[in-house]
Amino acid sequence: MSSITEYFSGLFTGIRSLMGGMSVTWKELWTKKVTQQYPENRDTLVISDRFRAELVMPHDENNEHACTSCGICQLNCPNGTINITSEMIETAEGKKKKILSKYSWDLGMCTFCNLCVITCPSDAIKFNNTFENAVFTRSKLIQTLNKEGSKLREKKKETLAPKGE
Amino acid sequence: MLLNYSHPLEISNLTTWLDTTLRSSMPEFWVLFIEFALVIVALLTAYAVIALILIYAERKITAFFQARYGPNRVGKWGLLQSLADMIKILLKEIVKITRSDRFLFFAAPFFMIVASMATFGAIPFGKGLLAVDFNIGVLYVTAVSSVGIIGVLLAGWSSNNKYSMIGAMRSGAQFVSYELSAGFALMTIVVLAGTMQFSELIEGQRYCWNIFNGHISSIIAFVIYLISGHAETNRGPFDLPEAESELTAGYHTEYSGLQFGFYYLAEYLNMFIIASIATTVFLGGFLPIQVQGWDAFNGIMDFIPSYVWFFAKTAVLIFLSLWVRWSFPRLRIDQLLNLEWKYLLPINLVNIVVMVILVLTGLTLKDLFGII
Amino acid sequence: MEKIKELILNTVPDAVIEQKQKLTVTVAWQQLHLLVKTLRDNAELPFDFLVKLIGVDRGEELGVNYLLCSSTDLSKELVLKTGTSDRENPLLYSITDIFETAHFNEREVYALLGIRFINNPDMRKFFLNADWVGYPLRKDYDANPELNPLSFESVEMVDTAPRIMETPDGLVEETVNVFEDDPYIINIGPQHPSTHGVMHFRTALDGEIVKKIDVHSGYIHRGIEKLSENLTYPQILHFTDRLDYLSANINRHGLCMCVEKAAEIEVPERAQYIRTIMDELNRIDSHCLAWACQTNDLGATTAFIYGMREREIILDIFDKTCGGRLIINQNVVGGVMFDIYNQFQKDVKDFVIYMRSKLREYDRFFSHNVIALGRMVKIGNLSKEDAISYAVTGPAGRASGWSCDIRKHIPYALYNQVEFKEIIRTEGDSYARYLNRLDEIEESLHIIEQLIDNIPEGEICAKTKAIIKLPEGEYYSRIEACRGEFGVFIESRGERFPYRLKFRSPSMALVSAMPLICKNEKISDFIGIGGSMDYVIPDIDR
Numbered sequence A: 001m002s003s004i005t006e007y008f009s010g011l012f013t014g015i016r017s018l019m020g021g022m023s024v025t026w027k028e029l030w031t032k033k034v035t036q037q038y039p040e041n042r043d044t045l046v047i048s049d050r051f052r053a054e055l056v057m058p059h060d061e062n063n064e065h066a067c068t069s070c071g072i073c074q075l076n077c078p079n080g081t082i083n084i085t086s087e088m089i090e091t092a093e094g095k096k097k098k099i100l101s102k103y104s105w106d107l108g109m110c111t112f113c114n115l116c117v118i119t120c121p122s123d124a125i126k127f128n129n130t131f132e133n134a135v136f137t138r139s140k141l142i143q144t145l146n147k148e149g150s151k152l153r154e155k156k157k158e159t160l161a162p163k164g165e
Numbered sequence B: 001m002l003l004n005y006s007h008p009l010e011i012s013n014l015t016t017w018l019d020t021t022l023r024s025s026m027p028e029f030w031v032l033f034i035e036f037a038l039v040i041v042a043l044l045t046a047y048a049v050i051a052l053i054l055i056y057a058e059r060k061i062t063a064f065f066q067a068r069y070g071p072n073r074v075g076k077w078g079l080l081q082s083l084a085d086m087i088k089i090l091l092k093e094i095v096k097i098t099r100s101d102r103f104l105f106f107a108a109p110f111f112m113i114v115a116s117m118a119t120f121g122a123i124p125f126g127k128g129l130l131a132v133d134f135n136i137g138v139l140y141v142t143a144v145s146s147v148g149i150i151g152v153l154l155a156g157w158s159s160n161n162k163y164s165m166i167g168a169m170r171s172g173a174q175f176v177s178y179e180l181s182a183g184f185a186l187m188t189i190v191v192l193a194g195t196m197q198f199s200e201l202i203e204g205q206r207y208c209w210n211i212f213n214g215h216i217s218s219i220i221a222f223v224i225y226l227i228s229g230h231a232e233t234n235r236g237p238f239d240l241p242e243a244e245s246e247l248t249a250g251y252h253t254e255y256s257g258l259q260f261g262f263y264y265l266a267e268y269l270n271m272f273i274i275a276s277i278a279t280t281v282f283l284g285g286f287l288p289i290q291v292q293g294w295d296a297f298n299g300i301m302d303f304i305p306s307y308v309w310f311f312a313k314t315a316v317l318i319f320l321s322l323w324v325r326w327s328f329p330r331l332r333i334d335q336l337l338n339l340e341w342k343y344l345l346p347i348n349l350v351n352i353v354v355m356v357i358l359v360l361t362g363l364t365l366k367d368l369f370g371i372i
Numbered sequence C: 001m002e003k004i005k006e007l008i009l010n011t012v013p014d015a016v017i018e019q020k021q022k023l024t025v026t027v028a029w030q031q032l033h034l035l036v037k038t039l040r041d042n043a044e045l046p047f048d049f050l051v052k053l054i055g056v057d058r059g060e061e062l063g064v065n066y067l068l069c070s071s072t073d074l075s076k077e078l079v080l081k082t083g084t085s086d087r088e089n090p091l092l093y094s095i096t097d098i099f100e101t102a103h104f105n106e107r108e109v110y111a112l113l114g115i116r117f118i119n120n121p122d123m124r125k126f127f128l129n130a131d132w133v134g135y136p137l138r139k140d141y142d143a144n145p146e147l148n149p150l151s152f153e154s155v156e157m158v159d160t161a162p163r164i165m166e167t168p169d170g171l172v173e174e175t176v177n178v179f180e181d182d183p184y185i186i187n188i189g190p191q192h193p194s195t196h197g198v199m200h201f202r203t204a205l206d207g208e209i210v211k212k213i214d215v216h217s218g219y220i221h222r223g224i225e226k227l228s229e230n231l232t233y234p235q236i237l238h239f240t241d242r243l244d245y246l247s248a249n250i251n252r253h254g255l256c257m258c259v260e261k262a263a264e265i266e267v268p269e270r271a272q273y274i275r276t277i278m279d280e281l282n283r284i285d286s287h288c289l290a291w292a293c294q295t296n297d298l299g300a301t302t303a304f305i306y307g308m309r310e311r312e313i314i315l316d317i318f319d320k321t322c323g324g325r326l327i328i329n330q331n332v333v334g335g336v337m338f339d340i341y342n343q344f345q346k347d348v349k350d351f352v353i354y355m356r357s358k359l360r361e362y363d364r365f366f367s368h369n370v371i372a373l374g375r376m377v378k379i380g381n382l383s384k385e386d387a388i389s390y391a392v393t394g395p396a397g398r399a400s401g402w403s404c405d406i407r408k409h410i411p412y413a414l415y416n417q418v419e420f421k422e423i424i425r426t427e428g429d430s431y432a433r434y435l436n437r438l439d440e441i442e443e444s445l446h447i448i449e450q451l452i453d454n455i456p457e458g459e460i461c462a463k464t465k466a467i468i469k470l471p472e473g474e475y476y477s478r479i480e481a482c483r484g485e486f487g488v489f490i491e492s493r494g495e496r497f498p499y500r501l502k503f504r505s506p507s508m509a510l511v512s513a514m515p516l517i518c519k520n521e522k523i524s525d526f527i528g529i530g531g532s533m534d535y536v537i538p539d540i541d542r
């Protein structure tokens, strides 16, 4: 007898559990969907400010940046992603000085660990959140961050003007 | 009389007209020849179109169950998605598997598709939209649809792939088991209706569908038919032969391009076939909802063409099948066989006896309330 | 512990006992097996849990460090060290017969350091192919790519294993078959939807029934431990996120802790709060995904997407806090890299409420489903003894009745200040593991609730030297990651690079138990059990 009750109670609890599951999907059928419609929602899409998508070197209105070409970021990068080329020039006072000629960063090799940014003594680089970086050739992933003709911001200026970001 | 009420939107008007015109100008043989050709073309087109619609509907409904939107890029609301998919599948390369049994490998998908087409041809879609009206219609459908399993078994065997093999073997066990239940469930109704011919089956349900007529017994048979039909189509939660997470794609792992397309198509069509047989046998087929004595109401209901009724009822059943599919996890092979041999089959056997008693003692609704 | 010292000296009188960061015992290789066995079998305080087995090239000798602890009290730890000066044919005794978990670990040591273990029943290389030239973790390894050229040739699988057995007439080298005669083998993986990555199980079947599983790993071996030997500690940090990427933050926390302890850096209170909250969010995220994947393995695709949906909210919070979603780079030596954002508390509190309602939904949707029950209850049984022997920790170990939560036994960060239950079930089956994860989500929510409103003001990162050098020594840290105990071992020679760095991967232990618990189950359940163990492959391969 007990095996018969077991048979039927098993059958009915089984059916009830299945119904419970179906009620969840039924409810979901009428709930608002969570999928984001990219790229249609480009205008309303909010990407967090801190999102690390691309390394940039902020330049101010005078086309000046803060990179002293010290090479610390290059040294700290675990992947050899950053490549700094600098040259020696002689300043007006006759002092030798190293200036940045090319700051190249390879997006394809970067692991976005943020070490370069936090170790930079001059706050010269940062990550921004422009995430649409897809390109068709790999060579295009290697970017030069200092702009054409840009130069180092003078120290004095920096204390006067707000940081150019 | 109301029964003969014909409506301007019925396709049967068109077919009768065509028939008369042809007959007036040609000998009998050519008339039949042309008509056969037309029927075949119409069925094949319907086959493809219904499959496309079903694929789209399934993807959309599934997505909605899953908090997604589903296809919405190709055409408005993604309406052209399945068309695009079809074109893609037609253009895809058919990969030749070196160490497979070429002939069987090639033949297997045809078994599948032929079986489902042959079944498809016997379905009464609407008034006058029945290609062949066998006097053993129910038997024919059950018999022909089981040819499909040969396709699955051959595919598994000839692919020379262990995943395929396991999938096919599972499919064999599953099909043999559930075919039994499906057959018995249909037989229960045959006992009730006293006929195997689809046209008579439908006509008998004008005022009282079979599912109501045999009340308890019919409802049980209906549920069992839906479950075992669902299992026969190899769709979740009974998709063991494919079992994506276990066997990658089961018996059709090695198939590509159009050959895979055949399996894909047949799967959807089988779902439709099961739903439409259930509609025909249990839910009054293409007949509108009619209540004996409410002539005005019946008139209004009759105004809707019969094929609309048919497709609407089928759609409800298909939705049910999708709902189940996307709610449950997959069964294991022994659970699957348990369900059949421990639950469905015994219940079914008892049920058929109950039905016989109901019919003999005059306890069906028709007998009780004197419905025609 | 005094008694233990006595016991050690009684067993092996020559043993050298030192009190370093952990109690360290150095013995000759011939005596190690006996000592380990005595330690495990002593009634006083059985050292029956092999936490880590670390191969080290000490220069003059090739050696192995064993971190043992007691399964009843994880804070009672002991390090055993042994080694051999034979660099040509280094041999040590295997302890596989005492701890099952040693099996894979010894094979790993063989692949990376070339030490072979006598009596290990299957001495194939783990991670690397048999024909790999050189032993990468040796200091004199030649990394010239020409020695190990990339090959696109298809290689037949060889199902034989070499081994060295000790017999009365000395050592015998022999080759044995992995499978019994004429097996029906299917390859599950390396490309398979349910291995959750590039894992390769060669599975011998009898019909639908699994007879034997042979694990092949290493398809995603990146040599992180080797790479780390040439990187500074802050640089190594970014690797930890790429081990078990689903508990990225916790792994990183583990490494930071190890370095902080060694360099004696005090972590500010605020950073501890942020770390703990982020760790728990990470745990929920991982368990949601584990739930999703397990249901998907059982064929419930819809549930998979529900799990992903909830996880996405946590990823959004991560994104806003640290600018990353999966690989979040939050912890640094001394604290955290990013402070929380303004809306952080509100977002997290909203999430806690939302997640609770979803947990109820999961329950209704899947936890009582007859089909699901049939596929999980009494399937893949792992007894407590086996769990300990195979070192299966985390939700899976606790499902076998083993209290192994590091957060309880050796509290770190703020875990001694919050109240939470350690979820323990005794059934040891797939269902217990399944329920454990869901309950742990609830506990994590509870922990977060206690902390979220009390985050103190202050620094988020302690001042550290520009170049972090660890004093000479061996340092261990242990942390409760989402899949079990994650451990870090650093041997420092006083430089800015570690001399040897080793991660204990919880997933490796989970996978090593798979052949045991899947034996004689159906092939579908093998997949389901895999889902319930929830291993992550990059964590195994490292």
Ligand code: SF4
Pocket: A066, A067, A068, A069, A070, A071, A072, A073, A074, A084, A119, A120, A121, A122, A123, A124, A125
């Ligand atoms: S970006 Fe910063 S760290 Fe890098 S070279 Fe320029 S100043 Fe130095």
Ligand code: SF4
Pocket: A055, A076, A077, A078, A079, A080, A081, A082, A105, A109, A110, A111, A112, A113, A114, A115, A116, A117
């Ligand atoms: S984020 Fe890391 S990997 Fe990328 S450039 Fe900076 S230091 Fe290098």
